[in-house]
Amino acid sequence: MWQFWLIAAGVFFVGEIITVGFLIFWLGIASLIAMVVSFFTSNVILQMTVFIISSVLLILATKPFVKKFMKTENMITNAFSLVGKKALVIQEIDSVKGTGQIKVGGETWSALCEEDGIVPVDTEVKIVKIEGVKALVKPIKMAVTQN
Numbered sequence: 001m002w003q004f005w006l007i008a009a010g011v012f013f014v015g016e017i018i019t020v021g022f023l024i025f026w027l028g029i030a031s032l033i034a035m036v037v038s039f040f041t042s043n044v045i046l047q048m049t050v051f052i053i054s055s056v057l058l059i060l061a062t063k064p065f066v067k068k069f070m071k072t073e074n075m076i077t078n079a080f081s082l083v084g085k086k087a088l089v090i091q092e093i094d095s096v097k098g099t100g101q102i103k104v105g106g107e108t109w110s111a112l113c114e115e116d117g118i119v120p121v122d123t124e125v126k127i128v129k130i131e132g133v134k135a136l137v138k139p140i141k142m143a144v145t146q147n
Contacts, residue, residue: 001042005035005051023059030055082127087111087137093119102127102135114138 012028034051041047085104093100095113102111102125112134113119125137 001044001047002035002038005031005038005047009035026058026062027055029058080130082109082135083129085127086140087125087127087135089119089121089123089125092121093125093137102137104135109133109135111135111137 009028009031012024012031016022016024016028030051033054034047037050038047082104087102087104087109089100089111090103090108091099091101093102093111093113095116098112100111100113100119102109104127110133111125112131113125114128114136115138119125119137119139124140126140127135128138129136
């Protein structure tokens with residue numbers, strides 16, 4: 001039965017490599033603990049119990065530690081570092097249609113205007129917010145053309 005636990009641990013470790021949650025890792029460790037237990041007893045129920053209990057204990061014991069070092073709610077990514085920067089409209093922004101593009105720092109972003117209306121090409125805008133994959137902008141110099 002130890003082979004099963006070894007394979008399960010391998011599957012969990014590969015799953016952890018694919019994901020980023022740092023949760024499946026502890027299931028792999030629990031599988032290894034259950035594998036050690038399988039050397040002393042062939043009782044599958046006892047092995048499963050050890051697996052379940054060690055999984056729960058490892059996850060609960062390390063949850064505060066992981067939360068402390070993996071703070072994601074206030075994480076500033078490259079995208080959010082664009083907020084407040086100036087950009088140039090390279091495709092007319094029409095917030096009603098949801099179309100438009102800006103260029104900032106050599107990158108092209110889809111954009112929406114903070115106000116309803118149309119922002120023409122070559123207008124300088126300021127990035128107010130990042131919403132998903134779109135930049136929310138407001139014109140700096142030129143007034144927005146109303147529909």
